[in-house]
Amino acid sequence: MSIGTLALELLLMPLVAFVVGLAMVLMLRRIGARIQRRVGPPLLQPLYDVVKLYGKQTQISHGIVHDIGIVMAVGGYIAAETLLPVPGMDGIAAKGGLITLVYVLMVPMLGLALGVGQCANPNGSIGISRALTAMLAYDIPFVIVVFGISWHYGTTDLTRIIALQQAAGPAGWGAAEMPLLAIAGLIALHASLGKQPFEIYVAPAEIATGPMVEMGGKYLGGLFVMQCFQLYTASVLYTTLFLGGGENWILFLLKIFAVVAIPMTLAYLFPRYRTEDLVRLLWKWPVLIGLVGLALVMR
Amino acid sequence: MTALDNLLLLALLTVLLLLAGRRLSSLGWYLTILFGAQFAGLLMMGALGYGAPPVPSSLHIGVMGQVMQWRFDALSWLFALITVGAGLTSSWYLAGDWGRHYRQRGGNLWLLQLALAVNVFSMLLLLASGDLLSLFIGWELVSWSAFLLMALNGADAMRAALRYITYAMAGAMAMMAGLGLVLHTAGSLQYADLAAAVPTLSSPQLWGLILLFGMGFGVKMGLLPLHLWQARAYSETPGPGASFLGAVSTRMGLWGLILVLVQLVGLVPIADLAIPYTFLDARELLMWVAALTIILPTYTALRQNDARMLLAWHGIGQGGYMLLGVLMGDAMGSAGGLMHAFNYATYQAPLFMAVYAVRYRTGTSDLNRLGGLVTRMPLSFLVMLVGIIGLAGLPPMNGFVSKWLIYRGLINDGQPLLFIAAVVGTFGTILSVYKLIHNTFLGQLRLEHVEVREAPWSMTVPMLLLSAVVFVTGYLPGLVLDWVAAAQQAVGLPVLVHTLGGVESPLGSLDMIWVSSLMFAGFGIGALLFYAGGNRSKAVHQLDNYAGGHFLSADVRYQYSDHFYAGLMRHIGPLYRNSFQWLEGALGTTVETLGAAMRAFYRQHHPAIYLLAVTTAGLIWVIL
Amino acid sequence: MKELDVRIETPEQRPRSNPLARVFDELVRFCRSRSMFMLHYCTGCGAIELPPAMTSRFDMERLGIQPMVTPRQADILLITGYVSIKTLKRVILTYEQMSAPKYVIGICSCTVNGGMYWQSYATAKRLDQYLPVDLYIAGCMPRPEAVITGMRELMAKIRDGRADSWQDYYRRYDWYLGNQQHLFGDDWQTPTDVIGEAEHYRLTGPETLGEHTALLQQHQKPLEPLKLQL
Known part of the structure; x- marks a missing residue:
């Protein structure tokens, strides 16, 4: 591959991720609205929100770490997108692989945590403490999934995982071969998105949206952008591991939107868990299902 | 010479x-x-x-x-x-x-x-x-x-x-x-003689060797x-x-274990020692000890309120990774274990130094009495940031590379539970180091620390130097992997084939040069979006803060630091039972009781007769 | 006390070198009008009319209006009823913490003239003496339709660039502060450094500083941000 193509891919991948992520945000707000029998926001609402927030006249900063936190949160995701293969573009997926991606995805979280820390608002700190607790909870089933996938396909290289699945056709997709792991992964994915009933770290009525408490203007705008990336990344990763990646863009988009739609449809039906209940739930059911699935994979 | x-x-x-x-x-x-x-x-x-x-x-x-x-x-x-x-x-x-x-x-x-x-x-x-x-x-x-x-x-x-x-x-x-x-079985204390005698050892002897040396070096290693x-x-x-x-x-304990268990005895004879009535062998037993050494101390660190104690507990936990990696005995895992020893030293030393720099300026390392120091001690903050990213094993610092190798080794080895244990340890570390940096440097600056200044250069320069090492060896892990490969060769482990940026393998590659460069490119674009997009920001005082309409004042603390992971602790708190403390106490009490009994026996009832009996017995043994 | 000056000053015309500046401004104004995050300070009975406006019957979200939690995130401050003096302090603090452009909507008669609390010694009668109010939605209480109509009016104002009363707060801060001091006493101070902000964003006007700000600066606890010190 020439350097020019690679550079183009590295630029396009985050851009595509952002645009698709905006559409996903719209979808999830629409799903929420429909379930509550509302009309929901117009088509470009997520874009309006982001432009408006960046277009604020006064921007309030709590110091340089606050700024850097937002930079890291957005920049970390931009980097992570280049590790996620999409149809026709592999970026540097072969140089990182699954484990690297999982850990690169923690860097934006860390950036956000640092930025929130400097805001000197206890609501934000509580939010981060809860977010990290939630991470500890949902990442355990998730690493079981990661192990099962790596063991099953014999590699952590995402491009190879996709190639193996596509060669075998839908019957050879991860979800067909490892259904229990796919279920565990879906629950972990749902929790990782931080939506109801797992939105303990936002909890507007309790801790005033936690990490977002002191974020306004382009700071909040950065977090909106980050949310777009987050939805996109989680769904593409799940599609890559269990649904054979994308044969072409149409199928790919169908799959990733479906992956977000399933947990979001469930999300608006439930109230929020308490922190310890969330930990208990995620350490019990998905872990149990995942371990059984893992045993079946490794037998 | x-x-x-x-x-x-x-x-x-x-x-x-x-x-x-x-x-x-x-x-x-x-x-x-x-x-x-x-x-x-x-x-x-x-x-x-x-x-x-x-x-x-x-x-x-x-x-x-x-x-x-x-x-x-x-x-x-x-x-x-x-x-x-x-x-x-x-x-x-x-x-x-x-x-x-x-x-x-x-x-x-x-x-x-x-x-x-x-x-x-x-x-x-x-x-x-x-x-x-x-x-x-x-x-x-x-x-x-x-x-x-x-x-x-x-x-x-x-x-x-x-x-x-x-x-x-x-x-x-x-x-x-x-x-x-060793002297009894091999007839000499030379390394070569011991290595030669290992195949002839019976399995109880081999068990004895592993346990005795394991205990000797294990004490130092924690x-x-x-x-x-x-x-x-x-x-x-x-x-x-x-x-x-x-x-x-x-x-040093790790070094001794590598020397004796890997180089002299070899992992193959150890792996052949099956434990009856279990699925485990001696190697897996040791690996589980290492895995528990990762998890329990790491989660103990999570509960510490003193920055020094927190770091010291993590030190014990990180040792588990090294041993776990080395015991895997394959190229990737053992390279990860050895490299982790180097990486760990490069971030643990500056972390302690940063904590002591804070202590030097503020007089305390109690995590509930600090906060907001980033504006006062930015260099120490930077050092701690680099250090905790390394300790937590996140890219782009060097801790990630060694942990990646260990994870990869565990996957190759087909050890799901150990893999989960290792990752659980990493997550615990992330939680606990965030608490460390948050409670020290982020949040509200206390009134009494407003006048605090950055630590003097004689202290910051070595810290920064070590942080630079953490970063550079994370960016170019091949530098250290060369030495690690030589060490693997020296102790007879399979040698890791590596590149300057990491590892290239069909099982999954890692090229830190690409990953780190792209991360920084991503940060660059993020910075461009942030600083070029939107109006320039205005910094505000920390008391200009949301408190539900409440007027904040400097004399009332507005900071969340104590019992940082309250929700998690409500779930896992009951699992902290101090069993080891109890065990240590019980052992101590037993020894004391025995000692007292012996003393009583010896002092109060006819010591002369006992002395006579022992002497006679000795004489009989010598004569016969 | 001076009478309320209803004249809205035109924003300072800075030379714009970018040929697309007008288009860009237009776009931002449009997005502002279509994305309004509101902070509802539910001071009185008007709050009860907001849930129906937000939920399935009237669904504000289709207009891009969402509730938000903290002042930092919000664009609109909804005051839904009478403001007692004690509440007014919090309302002002909250308003100052919002980032501009920010809009205040007074709902119910109480915010217009005190309503049924007109005779109360503990209630501020006219909200616009203390904060620059963009829009009143009168009624006791106004129905959700009225609230939504008001919101639409505000959207039109924002799109046309007429909703700039937030600048008035910076430009005539002395006057607003004077009214606040009259109510709360001379030692009144909020945590936000309004004058510093006005200077930072070049929003100062001839009446930003005056006798009242001088009084404030006499007793003000310093609110400079903590600078990074090497």
Whole structure:
């Protein structure tokens, strides 16, 4: 591959991720609205929100770490997108692989945590403490999934995982071969998105949206952008591991939107868990299902 | 005179100069320069790190038919590099203002410096040992010199140090018994003879060997259940001493385990020792011990409220990763384990230094009495940030590379539960280090810390230097992997095929040059979006803050620090049962009771008769 | 006390070199009008009319209006009822913490003239003496339709660039502060450094500083941000 193509891919991948992520945000707000029998926001609402927030006249900063936190949160995701293969573009997926991606995805979280820390608002700190607790909870089933996938396909290289699945056709997709792991992964994915009933770290009525408490203007705008990336990344990763990646863009988009739609449809039906209940739930059911699935994979 | 002779002589000279130069005014700087010279001496043997044959010492001593000799191979060289590097930066750290401050507060600076020099010398001697006898002597020297360093800082430190030395003596006894076993079975204490005798050993003998040496070295390493002494002892050691001990002292145990279990006994015979009625063999048992050593201390660290204790507990936990990696015995896992020893030293030392820099300026390392210091001590914040990213094992720092290799090794090995255990340890670390940096540097600045300034340059420069190492070896892990590969070769492990950026393999590659570069490119774009998009921001006072409409004032704390993971603790809190504390207490009480009983027996009931009986029995045994 | 000056000053015309500046401004104004995050300070009974406006019956979200939690995130401050003096302090603090452009909507008669609390000694009668109010939605209480109509009016104002009363707060801060001091006493101080902000964003006008700000600066606890010190 020439350097020019690679550079183009590295630029396009985050851009595509952002645009698709905006559409996903719209979808999830629409799903929420429909379930509550509302009309929901117009088509470009997520874009309006982001432009408006960046277009604020006064921007309030709590110091340089606050700024850097937002930079890291957005920049970390931009980097992570280049590790996620999409149809026709592999970026540097072969140089990182699954484990690297999982850990690169923690860097934006860390950036956000640092930025929130400097805001000197206890609501934000509580939010981060809860977010990290939630991470500890949902990442355990998730690493079981990661192990099962790596063991099953014999590699952590995402491009190879996709190639193996596509060669075998839908019957050879991860979800067909490892259904229990796919279920565990879906629950972990749902929790990782931080939506109801797992939105303990936002909890507007309790801790005033936690990490977002002191974020306004382009700071909040950065977090909106980050949310777009987050939805996109989680769904593409799940599609890559269990649904054979994308044969072409149409199928790919169908799959990733479906992956977000399933947990979001469930999300608006439930109230929020308490922190310890969330930990208990995620350490019990998905872990149990995942371990059984893992045993079946490794037998 | 070989290069090794020069190095050991230089280390000895350092100790002697310190003994003689008590009155010298800037002794700290001389010590730093001498450590620098030792470092240079080590670099003279740099070829060892690239696969050169071992460097022997010209010194040989014959004792009771045993020849004691010393040599350096690639493994020793790697660990010596860590040792002298930690010694150099620690002595640099204490050479300037920290040392003056320590003396003004009544500390014996000279003794601290001397202890540092003695520690480095004894560790080098240990690493150079060429047979089991010199190993044992080096081991004892290391144990006692560490005691010297730990016991400096008042009554609490003395208590912790005494606890340490009790454990260390138990370990030494175990090792001595192991030595007896080796002498009995192999007929000599030479490494080669032991290695040759291993295939002939019966399995109880092999078990004995593993357990005895495992206990001997495991005490130093803080392997479960022998870890209780460590956190308290390290955190009570004065600043640079703590960073030195934390970075490297524990790793001597790892070195010993690698030497005995991997190099001499070999992992194959260990893996052949099945444990009856279980699915485990001896190697897997040790791996599970390592995994528990990761998890339990890490989650104990999560509950600490003193930054030093938190770091010291993590030190124990990180040791588990190294042992786990090495015991895997494949190229990736063992490279990860060895590399982690190096990486860990490079971030643990600056982390301790940053904590002590904060302590130097504010007088406390209590995580509930700090906060918001980032505006006052930005360099220390940067050092701690780099350090915690390394400790948590996140890219782009070096801790990620070694942990990646360990994870990859566990997947190759097909060890799902151990893999989960390792990752659970990492998550615990992320939680706990965020608490560390948040409670120290982020959040609300306390009223009494408004006037605090950055630590002086003599302290920040070594910290920054080590942080740079953390970053550079994370960006170009191939630099360290060269040395690791040489060490793997030296101990007979499969050698990792690597590139400058990491590993290339069909099982999954890692190229840190690409990953890190793209991360920074991503940050660059993020910065562009942030700074170019939107109006420029205005910084506000920390009291201009959302509090549900409440008017904040400086005298009321608005900070979340205590019981940081309350929700999690409500779930896992009941699991903290202090079982090991209880076990230690029970053991202590048993020994005390037995001792009292014996004393009573001996003192109060006709001692003469017992004496007579023992003498008669002895006589009969001699005559027959 | 001076009478309320209803004249809205035109924003300072800075030279714009970018040929697309007008288009860009237009776009931002449009997005502002279509994305309004509101902070409802539910001071009185008007709050009860907001849930129906937000939920399935009237669904504000289709207009891009969402509730938000903290002042930092919000664009609109909804005051839904009478403001007692004690509440007014919090309302002002909250308003100052919002980032501009920010809009205040007074709902119910109480915010217009005190309503049924007109005779109360503890209630501020006219909200626009203390904060620049963009829009009143009168009624006791106004129904959700009225609230939504008001919101639409505000949207039109924002799109046309007429909703700039937030600038008035910076430009005539002295006057607003004077009214606040008259009510709360001379030692009144909020945590937000309004004058510093006005200077930072070049929003100062001839009446930003005056006798009242001088009084404030006499007793003000310093609110400089904590600078990074090397």
